[in-house]
Amino acid sequence: MVVQSLKERIIETALDLFRHKGYHGVSVDEIVETAGTSKGGFYHKFKSKDALLYEIHDVFISKVLKETRKAYDENDSPIDKVCAMLYAFTNVFDVYQRHITVFYDESAYLPAEYKNIIKEKRTEYRKLIEQVIEDGKNSGHFRPEISTTITTMAIIGLVNWTYKWYRQNGSLTMEQITLHFNDLILRGIMTEFGLQEAQKKNYVL
């Protein structure tokens, strides 16, 4: 049995509620009632409702960033890096799906002060992807004629969009999905030389 602090209980409750009804579709009263606490308890733990929203954002992006950076650092070949980074994301995703939904759908409602912090982390994440594309072009694994910017956004979009349709008890596992994503992206950007390495390593279907 997991010992759950009030703060964790509030966040868990809020995640479930936000995901289905949206941030503004859920009142603080509803959160505290569902979480089995009170207004006092809530405001004892959080400065405001916005602060709770921020916390949800931050815990997610920080985790993604950490895992992605690790995937980048711990691999040498750009091909290994790309695959590891994709796996890093989808692994986090499996646990944080509720967070990401709130993260992408409700970020317009974050007050500027919070938004800036989140924005920096998102930028850092994007730069990691851009870096690996550049690495791959330099090493001859990826085709030099592709645009780093567009390709980066394509990858991010492809992966992130999963939150709109993936269901944990659906018929597709995250493993299968990631395998396909790897295949699609690698084939889309690799040179002939890169493809040979990817095939050797079974990164493509």
Place this chain on the structure above:
Amino acid sequence: MVVQSLKERIIETALDLFRHKGYHGVSVDEIVETAGTSKGGFYHKFKSKDALLYEIHDVFISKVLKETRKAYDENDSPIDKVCAMLYAFTNVFDVYQRHITVFYDESAYLPAEYKNIIKEKRTEYRKLIEQVIEDGKNSGHFRPEISTTITTMAIIGLVNWTYKWYRQNGSLTMEQITLHFNDLILRGIMTEFGLQEAQKKNYVL
């Protein structure tokens, strides 16, 4: 000079406001004030604030659906179809970027009655993409081992995500972006046979 009805003016105003502040970040009072009308005027044209949100959703998805269906019907080879469908979307996108932002970020707030109508159209759109993937597998243009479902969602995600980062006055044109998307997707899913046709038609970079 375009003659603009009150209804159009309200929608235009709401789009700008919603996009930056989110649906719940904007009150009806703010909409009517910005649009230069009144509460009465607003409720004369719209049954409710939700009805306005629905209208924005519907005008966008209906247009996308129409153009995509046309692209599917007017082309024969699956490769032509895929490219035409991508272009159809990105073309609509250029004009409807504000709509799509509201469409994807605020759909949780649509009342069920409206949501169902929208959902059906989205499903129809998805099925068109799935169909063209199946067509391509049958004709030998696309690799049979790829999952139709995952590939479809990958394409939709990749394309839709553009609304998060594309800026009309940015340095990348929609034309360039679409070209890259075509290249990435086609290379990702085509057989050797398909690749030859795509190269002949200059669909790949």
Place this chain on the structure above:
DNA sequence: CGGTCGGTACCGACTAGTCGGTTTGTATAT
């Protein structure tokens, strides 16, 4: 032609209710 009738388009003060946040109170632990 002027008048008036009816309907549509629009206005803006008003209301009932909801929401985020505060204040006050209380039990426990140190």
Place this chain on the structure above:
DNA sequence: ATATACAAACCGACTAGTCGGTACCGACCG
């Protein structure tokens, strides 16, 4: 005694929606 951790009642601000009214326009009539 004092701090912590929560509870419950409460408040002011704000919001979506209403409703009685007005301005205008085309149709019909005398």
